[in-house]
Amino acid sequence: MSNANEILKMRHITKNFLGVRALHNVDFTLRSGEIHALMGENGAGKSTLIKVLTGAEEFETGTIMLEGHSHPIINRSPQEAQHNGISTVYQEVNLCPNLSVAENVFIGREPKSKVGGIDWKTMNKKALEVFQTLDIKIDVTLTLDHYSVAIQQMVAIARAVDISAKVLILDEPTSSLDDSETKKLFDLMKKLKAQGLGIIFVTHYLDQVYEVCDRITVLRNGELVGEYEVENLPRLQLVAKMMGKEFDDLAEVKHASVDSSDENLETIIEATGLGCSGKVKPFDLTIKKGDVIGLAGLLGSGRSELARTIYGADKPDSGELKMKGKRIKVHKTLDAMKAGMAFLPENRKEEGIISDLTVRENIILALQATKGALRRLSRKEQEEFTDRYIDLLKIKTPDRDIPVKQLSGGNQQKVILARWLLTDPDLLILDEPTRGIDVGTKTEIQKLVINLANEGKTVVFISSEIEEMLRTCSRMIVMRDTMKVGELADDEITQVNIMKAIAGGAGS
Amino acid sequence: MKQNESFIKRITGRALFLPAICLFLVLIANLVQTPDFFNIEIINGAFYGFIIDIINWGSGLIIMAVGMTLVVSSSGGADISVGSVSAVAGAICVAALGTEEAYQVPYVYSLLLALLAGMLCGAFNGFLVAYLKIVPMVATLILLTAGRGIAQLATGSFILYVKPDSFKYLGTFLPGVWIPTTLFVALFVVLITWLVLKRTSLGMYIQSVGINPQASRLMGLNSKRIIFGCYIFCGLCAAIAGLVSVSRTGSADANNIGRYKELDAIAAVAIGGNMLSGGKFSLIGSVIGAITIQALTTSLSAFHVAPDQQPLYKAVVVIIIVAIQSPELKRWLRGLKNKLSSAKTTEGGEVEL
Numbered sequence: 084m085s086n087a088n089e090i091l092k093m094r095h096i097t098k099n100f101l102g103v104r105a106l107h108n109v110d111f112t113l114r115s116g117e118i119h120a121l122m123g124e125n126g127a128g129k130s131t132l133i134k135v136l137t138g139a140e141e142f143e144t145g146t147i148m149l150e151g152h153s154h155p156i157i158n159r160s161p162q163e164a165q166h167n168g169i170s171t172v173y174q175e176v177n178l179c180p181n182l183s184v185a186e187n188v189f190i191g192r193e194p195k196s197k198v199g200g201i202d203w204k205t206m207n208k209k210a211l212e213v214f215q216t217l218d219i220k221i222d223v224t225l226t227l228d229h230y231s232v233a234i235q236q237m238v239a240i241a242r243a244v245d246i247s248a249k250v251l252i253l254d255e256p257t258s259s260l261d262d263s264e265t266k267k268l269f270d271l272m273k274k275l276k277a278q279g280l281g282i283i284f285v286t287h288y289l290d291q292v293y294e295v296c297d298r299i300t301v302l303r304n305g306e307l308v309g310e311y312e313v314e315n316l317p318r319l320q321l322v323a324k325m326m327g328k329e330f331d332d333l334a335e336v337k338h339a340s341v342d343s344s345d346e347n348l349e350t351i352i353e354a355t356g357l358g359c360s361g362k363v364k365p366f367d368l369t370i371k372k373g374d375v376i377g378l379a380g381l382l383g384s385g386r387s388e389l390a391r392t393i394y395g396a397d398k399p400d401s402g403e404l405k406m407k408g409k410r411i412k413v414h415k416t417l418d419a420m421k422a423g424m425a426f427l428p429e430n431r432k433e434e435g436i437i438s439d440l441t442v443r444e445n446i447i448l449a450l451q452a453t454k455g456a457l458r459r460l461s462r463k464e465q466e467e468f469t470d471r472y473i474d475l476l477k478i479k480t481p482d483r484d485i486p487v488k489q490l491s492g493g494n495q496q497k498v499i500l501a502r503w504l505l506t507d508p509d510l511l512i513l514d515e516p517t518r519g520i521d522v523g524t525k526t527e528i529q530k531l532v533i534n535l536a537n538e539g540k541t542v543v544f545i546s547s548e549i550e551e552m553l554r555t556c557s558r559m560i561v562m563r564d565t566m567k568v569g570e571l572a573d574d575e576i577t578q579v580n581i582m583k584a585i586a587g588g589a590g591s
Numbered sequence: 592m593k594q595n596e597s598f599i600k601r602i603t604g605r606a607l608f609l610p611a612i613c614l615f616l617v618l619i620a621n622l623v624q625t626p627d628f629f630n631i632e633i634i635n636g637a638f639y640g641f642i643i644d645i646i647n648w649g650s651g652l653i654i655m656a657v658g659m660t661l662v663v664s665s666s667g668g669a670d671i672s673v674g675s676v677s678a679v680a681g682a683i684c685v686a687a688l689g690t691e692e693a694y695q696v697p698y699v700y701s702l703l704l705a706l707l708a709g710m711l712c713g714a715f716n717g718f719l720v721a722y723l724k725i726v727p728m729v730a731t732l733i734l735l736t737a738g739r740g741i742a743q744l745a746t747g748s749f750i751l752y753v754k755p756d757s758f759k760y761l762g763t764f765l766p767g768v769w770i771p772t773t774l775f776v777a778l779f780v781v782l783i784t785w786l787v788l789k790r791t792s793l794g795m796y797i798q799s800v801g802i803n804p805q806a807s808r809l810m811g812l813n814s815k816r817i818i819f820g821c822y823i824f825c826g827l828c829a830a831i832a833g834l835v836s837v838s839r840t841g842s843a844d845a846n847n848i849g850r851y852k853e854l855d856a857i858a859a860v861a862i863g864g865n866m867l868s869g870g871k872f873s874l875i876g877s878v879i880g881a882i883t884i885q886a887l888t889t890s891l892s893a894f895h896v897a898p899d900q901q902p903l904y905k906a907v908v909v910i911i912i913v914a915i916q917s918p919e920l921k922r923w924l925r926g927l928k929n930k931l932s933s934a935k936t937t938e939g940g941e942v943e944l
Contacts, residue, residue: 396809417811426809434805437798439871444795451792452811459792502810 088114089150090281091136091169091250096145098135105131106142109307111300113250113281115150118272120292120313121285123302124325124382124547129285132302133252137164137171150249170243171252176235178242180228185210187227188242213245217271233264237271244275251275252283257291258383269295287383288564289318289586303327318586325381326549326582348372349407351510351541354393356402362388365401366567368560370510370543375536377552378545379581380562386545387429389562390512393543394426395419407509420453425503429514429545431492435499438488442480443469445487446501453506472501477527493524500528511535512543517551529555549578563587610864610876613912614883621890628893637764641889643771649885650777651677651832655852656859656881657784658828660872661821664801666720667869668727669857670825675738676712677833677849680705682742684834685751685843692754706830712738713826714819721818735853742845752842762839773835780831785874797821801869855884858909864916883912 091113098106106128113119123129134140136147138158146155149167158164161171178187185207186193194209196202210223219237227235236256243251253272257265272282272295284296292299292313299316301308301324308324316324348371358365363385370376378386391397393404395413404411406422413419419426428434437445447465454460460468469483476497480490487498496516503511513532517525532542532555546552552559559571561584569584621628621641631640655673662670684705689695696704712734719730765772788794796817800807804814832852837843861867862883863876887908891901914920 415811415813416809417813420811428806428809433803434809437802437806439802440795440799444799448795448799448812449810451795456791456793456796459790 088116090115091150092146092148093132093136094146094148096132096135096142096147098131098140098142100131104305106135106305109145109302109305110310111307112310113283114298115249115279115281116276117297118276118282118284118295120296120299121283121302122287122292122299122321122325123308127302127325128305129302130254131305133171133254133283133285137161137169137252165243165247168247168249169252170247170250171254172236172239172243172256174255174258176232176239178227178235178239180235181226183224183226184221184230184238185223187238188213188223188245190242192246213241217241217244217274219271231264233260233267236260236268240271240275244280248278248280250281250283252285254285255287256284257286257288265291287381289321289381290564292321293318301325319583322381322582322586350405351407352393353405353408354402355405357392357399357404358401359388359392359397359399360401362397362565363392363562364566368393368567370541372509372541373536373539374558375532375542375544375556377556377559378543378562379549379552379559380585382547383565384562384585385565385567386562387514388565389560389567390426390514390543390545391428394424394512396426396428417452420449420506420508423509424512425449425506425508425510426512427496427499427503427514427516429518431496431499431518436487436495439486441484442473442478442487442490442498443483445498446472446505449502450505468505469501472505476501476504476531496528497524500531508540510541510543512545514545515547516544517546517548525551549581553578553581561585607864607873607876607879609916610862610879610883613862613915614879614886617883617886617890617908621886621893625890625893628890633769636767636769638769638771641893645882645885645889646774646777647771648889649882650771650773651835651849652852652855652859652885653777653878653881654780654828654832654835655849655856656863656877657780657874658825659856659860660863660865660874660877661784661797662727662825663857663860663865663867664869664872665797665818665821666727667801667867668720669853669860669867670713670716670731670822670829671728671853671857672712672716672731672734672738673825673829673832673856674849674852675735675742676709676826676829677836677852678742678845678847679712679738679745679833680709680830681833681837681848682745682751682843682845683708685753685837686745686747688753688758690751690753694753694755698757702834705834706827709826709828709830709833710823711826712829713823716826717819717822720822721815739845742843742848746843746845748845750842750844753837759838759841762835762837773839776831776835780828781874781878788874793817798871802871856881858913859884862909862912884909 089112093109093111096106096109109128109132111132121129121132131140135142136158138160147157149156149169152167156167158167158169179190182190188210189206194202194205207223214221214223219241221230221234227238230238240251256268260268272284276282286292296313298310298312299321300310301321303325304327350369351372352368352370354366354368356365356367366389378389380386388397392399395416395418398413404413406424411418411422416426437448443465446469447460450468451460466483472478473480473483478497478501479494487495490498500516516528529551532544536542536557544552544555553576556576557572559576559581560567561569561571561581563585568587571580571584625641628641631638631643633639655677659670659673684701687696687701687704688698694701716731716734719725719733720727761772761776763771796812800812800814800817807814829849833848836848857867859880860877861880863873863878863880865872865876884905887905888901891904892898896904
């Protein structure tokens with residue numbers, strides 16, 4: 084090993100999934116005594132890299148060198164990785180809530196008494212020592228479910244560190260923690276770092292990266308963008324690197340602005356202090372008729388959550404919502420639909436399509452739901468509606484009565500669009516409508532959004548691709564760390580401004 | 592030739608094709624073994640024969656299978672308490688009528704009481720599954736065991752006999768009618784259910800919830816309420832089956848009404864080509880499945896297989912029937928076929944998928 088400090092060197096890692104390139108020639112280096120952030124947008128390859136490292140996935144080419152091993156290692160399973168000194172703690176704690184803290188730390192390697200049973204005394208004593216060295220005060224004999232998720236996570240970390248202390252991977256550990264719990268976790272991380280551990284920290288919260296990390300590795304589309312010292316990479320640069328834009332030569336794309344400043348326009352949505360704890364902090368938002376509002380922010384910034392809270396897909400627990408001047412309380416999503424909203428969710432497979440039902444059934448379901456089960460649309464009406472939208476949206480399907488799962492991703496997305504357009508909504512919320520679909524369909528959907536706005540519909544549009552929103556949106560809401568941090572309108576909507584707002588903090 | 596092929600494909604491609612074939616095979620096996628299997632005689636002004644037996648004894652199972660189909664479709668799990676729930680309903684009906692020469696309460700009241708009890712049991716199951724998110728198997732396990740206890744409580748742990756003749760009409764024959772009443776009851780339940788599912792969008796809602804509860808919720812379907820409703824309906828069906836059962840024997844034996852019938856009902860749903868993991872369903876498939884199971888039971892008796900040994904034979908046949916319909920097996924066979932045909936050099940025929 085060239086540098087004594089370097090405990091882990093991954094070189095030229097390549098991995099394909101069913102012909103799709105997940106990682107291409109990626110290098111990653113971890114030093115002892117550092118906290119190293121692994122950053123990237125959705126599909127950048129962060130989790131694949133972690134999986135390759137921990138043996139959860141195989142890789143095709145490349146080498147992994149670990150300190151203390153003269154040859155490259157290949158981990159065939161997470162157990163083997165742990166044996167080699169690489170432990171992972173996930174956002175969801177993989178421990179047994181019904182066992183004691185001590186048992187959880189020593190499960191699978193309990194100290195044995197002379198007769199072969201578990202030596203409880205020794206185990207509890209050893210567990211206590213583990214936690215004392217980490218300065219965690221905890222009763223090791225209580226069952227794990229006595230403690231909060233944060234403490235459970237620390238138990239998981241303690242277990243990982245006690246088993247093998249070289250490389251510790253923390254995969255989005257702070258997602259389910261509140262601020263004070265996060266701080267405690269950071270204290271623990273700093274302590275472990277001081278003990279010489281190398282920590283890989285996967286997160287999408289920018290603030291946290293700048294709070295605890297020493298270095299950052301950025302991935303994009305399965306490729307390495309670069310490795311940076313935290314102090315040398317301002318936030319704005321980081322965002323630009325993650326999004327694949329060199330800040331200096333950004334092409335300015337200007338949106339043909341809809342005249343949204345007109346005061347006479349009807350207010351469609353008025354949210355005051357609306358929030359959903361743990362998902363999106365309370366926000367105020369006013370949307371006028373004919374607006375196309377873009378929600379910008381990184382993954383996990385709360386952009387989807389804000390939309391979901393308005394629709395009631397996640398129940399708001401504070402604030403109030405007015406639609407067309409009338410206060411509405413959404414108990415179930417049907418209330419929102421009846422008020423005139425429609426919501427195309429981010430995950431087409433999990434939350435969008437009903438895979439085994441036919442194209443026709445998938446299209447008419449939402450309209451039917453608003454009418455109620457007893458007022459069934461006649462077969463003829465159903466077929467008329469279906470054919471109209473197959474035609475209008477150019478859905479490619481051999482037959483209106485084949486299961487929707489047989490269609491391509493883009494056409495499935497159009498089916499869901501058709502489902503919502505059929506309900507004739509005033510407000511259409513589109514969460515990543517163009518993700519994972521072909522370029523042609525993408526443009527069609529963008530055009531459709533602009534047409535809808537011209538017809539007087541109001542659209543909330545979420546996309547990870549900034550250009551797409553620049554082309555379609557008349558106003559932008561910027562989200563960061565589950566908070567609404569700004570609004571941009573008309574001339575202010577430029578790539579630079581958006582990125583500045585997303586990055587926030589001192590970097591701008 | 593080509594047209595012929597597509598005609599065959601259209602027939603065999605039908606979801607109900609395999610269940611129907613299975614039933615057909617079971618019946619053919621009978622004809623070979625017991626040549627008088629299809630004979631129908633008239634004794635004392637009523638039809639008798641193996642076929643009538645199948646219809647008569649199978650009707651309870653058909654009714655249970657109808658309820659079970661909806662539960663399986665919506666919640667992706669089976670209600671294993673239907674046998675016990677039918678015992679609860681039967682016992683309550685008989686206990687209400689009493690063992691005197693005349694009914695203690697009007698006959699109709701006892702029926703309504705029993706149906707209500709069945710629906711309450713269903714509501715209990717549905718509450719656990721839909722609102723408390725308990726796995727159906729575990730949730731309905733409670734009434735599987737406790738239901739027998741409730742039935743024992745109702746009968747005071749005795750086998751109660753109802754004396755008036757009219758009590759037996761429901762489970763046997765109405766005076767002057769040659770066809771068993773149970774057939775009409777089963778037909779009634781199947782038809783009403785089929786009509787309701789067809790005329791309203793409930794059938795589509797149930798499948799939608801069963802396939803993707805998340806997506807269904809986001810487009811305004813109340814998944815919980817739909818699952819809850821399916822369980823209540825399943826309890827109602829079980830209660831009707833229980834009423835038919837006590838009426839047939841004119842007595843209520845809390846230990847034996849609907850015993851092991853939950854297993855037959857689940858098997859009927861599976862044989863009918865329905866996925867036990869929920870989603871798409873075929874009501875008629877389940878009905879065919881129920882008839883197949885009953886045909887199997889009746890034919891085993893016709894073959895003089897001792898009742899104690901019957902479950903073994905039944906199990907073997909059920910396994911075969913379900914295996915035939917498994918997509919894995921189909922895929923495997925198709926792979927085999929493709930291998931064979933590619934070895935013979937293909938003649939440009941379409942590749943079937």
